[in-house]
Amino acid sequence: MEKLTNANAWAELEKLAPLIKRKHMRDMFEQDDTRAQRYSLEIGGIFLDYSKNRVTDEVLTQLFSLATQRGLKEKIAAMFSGDAINTTEDRAVLHTALRNFSKKSVYVGGHDVMPEVKTTLDKVEAFTTSVHSGAHKGYTGKSIDTIVSIGIGGSFLGPKIVTESLKPYQRDNIKVHFVANVDGCHIHDVLATVDVETTLFVMSSKSFSTQETLQNTLTAKDWFLSKNTSQADIAKHFVAVSSNVKAAVEFGMAKENVFPMADWVGGRYSLWSAIGLPISLALGFEHFKAILEGAFEMDEHFQSAPFEENMPVILAMLGVWYRNFMGAQSHALLPYYHYLRGFPAYVQQLDMESNGKSTTLNGLTVDYGTGPIIWGSEGTNGQHSFYQLIHQSNLPIPVDFLFPTTVPNQNTTHHNMLASNCFGQAQALMQGKTFEECLQDLQNSGLSQEEKQVLANHKTMPGNNPSNTLVFNQLDPKTLGALIALYEHKVLVQGCIWGLNSFDQWGVELGKVLGNQVLDMIEGNTELSSADSSTQQLIERFTN
Incomplete structure (x- = not known):
């Protein structure tokens, strides 16, 4: 396969990126009152609104073309059919077989x-x-x-x-x-x-x-x-x-x-x-079986839906757009549901252990960005801490909001407030607040004109910050299975685009090996002289 950066669609996306950077999503919504409906879909009990992204039809067309040019359809088929796509370990990748309710054989x-x-x-x-x-x-x-x-x-x-x-x-x-x-x-x-x-x-x-x-x-x-x-x-x-x-x-x-x-x-x-x-x-x-069934439903969708209507592919290609063309270095997951608060840590391991790599399948060092930093925590708590960075950073930080419309033991007031915060933050990230709007708010503040202008500069939020909002009726076992499978497949797609083996983890293995060697030194089974001077110093400080 040709080098990623030589792909025709890659070249087209490079041309589009500077044009899109000059566009604001506020204007996109004003110019297209069908945008939200066109950029949304539902599968496996999960509704995805991806309209608050810095993309146009033309950008999406090229992203899906890139997926085609990188052999994504063939990669998906190879995984589900049991091919040894984990090439460095010569293994098949068949977690999907564990939830295969199709009655089809997998070899x-x-x-x-x-x-x-x-x-x-x-x-x-x-x-x-x-x-x-x-x-x-x-x-x-x-x-x-x-x-x-x-x-x-x-x-x-x-x-x-x-x-x-x-x-x-x-x-x-x-x-x-x-x-x-x-x-x-x-x-x-x-x-x-x-x-x-x-x-x-x-x-x-x-x-x-x-x-x-x-x-x-x-x-x-x-x-x-x-x-x-x-x-x-x-x-x-x-x-x-x-x-x-x-x-x-x-x-x-x-x-x-x-x-x-x-x-x-x-x-x-x-x-x-x-x-x-x-x-x-x-x-x-x-x-437990319902969890498997939800994942299987997402598997079926992933295999059969055209890229333009394929939820894992859409999320993955949007991530490629931000990572490789718009300057993003990280991606935040923000669940507005207390019981889902650990989900960002789960996806962090899934994504960063899979695509946190810089060597392609053919052994070459990449000259483009690969796996982003995945982070996040439950929504309303984050609003009082790291959301500041997302709102006013000079780097784009794509966000996934996750929200259930119904929760057990529901208190209407609490849940309405939760929904308003989730949807309001997504709106605020997209819309922002202009200098002129901030200045207008300060007209009756009693400050001098110079003070108003200085303060308005601090209050200005550029907006245009991208986000996806994933809404589900309730987080039942089947929906959770579909949600996890959604992010698994997103990882596969991005690994395919970047030319990575998403299924080994040699960086993890190295830490294990060295940790065992250091343990032997601590327990006196190996001479300290085999370690570097810093490690020797730390071991001596610990053991003496």
Whole structure:
């Protein structure tokens, strides 16, 4: 494939960018009273209004042409068909197979993976039912009422964010804790609150050797055995999601309570797999399945809709426009829903671990921007802090607003205020406030004309700040599944445009390797002289 910057559509977009930079979205809306209707669509319970973007029909046409020229249609087909699109690890990328309800086979190396997907899903359902019914009991015969999920990265963040986002759907008789941090304070605080007789530990590690996860699980095991229990009792209170059945059994887990993972599922895409066991335990299997069904609906849309009507493609190409042609360096996610407050952190890992790269699939160093910085937090809190930067920064910061029209236990006054803030902020970012408008507001302030002009300059907000608004009727399990799949596919599209492998994470791997080497130095197993002088100094300060 030709170099990205040599693509015809890229050249056309470079010509359009300076023209669009001189246009204001206020004028675009005034000149086209159909803009909001034309630049919006709905799929999977999610309504997207992308009319508050610094684009025209001509810009969108060229963006979609760029997607075509970069082989996006073929890339989508390759992923869903099980091709090894994770080229640096020679692996298929098939998180979509985990939520495939089409009854179609999916092949990897000539082997249909769907039977094993169904078997694992059935196993998750059966175990969830056994815990919820009380059939699975602890070592004293008491039912399980507490789950401690131990993982790291996607094995931790996916289940945690989904469970928190769907708090209104959590079962009343099950409490779930999530532990990832190797900082001992975290596991200590959790263990201090749970009952040894009624707690189940779910350890998630494909290799059963991930440093943080293994250490936290060993700490939990030591705590468990310190409570007058036996090694044989471990099988009733510890289960694993892992490919290393041998290590799990040696740990003391029952072989039938080890849930498999395939190597064609990356960590940050794994919540759809047995990694989602804590979600099923927290919400009930029927809700876990609904999450998968929502994602499947988005998958079907992504595969079949033309680019001009394809929600993941639209969001992704708008992101390419801002990152590569309009000077944006970051992208903010602002959920106006308390239970969705962790979603920006989830997308941060998904996006930045996938496309935070500077080497193309053919091994060349890029000479254009790739993955942006993803950040954000729940809406109204941010309005009193970082929104200042978005409103008056001299760099564009594209924003995604997320809002449910209906929430559980709804207080009309609260929710009306929430809606007004969400929609009002989107309007303010687009519209801004001119110097003349600010000056007019100060006419009766009693200030001198010079003081009025100085203050009006400070109050002026240029507007023209882009945003997407995603509205859903309610954040139920199916809608959340569709929402997560939407952002997964956005990542794939942008990786395709930039020529990246969005499914490896060598930067993460390097940190793990060096961390283990430093641990050997701290514990005296390796000479300090093998490290640089700064690392030696820090280790000596820690150990002495």
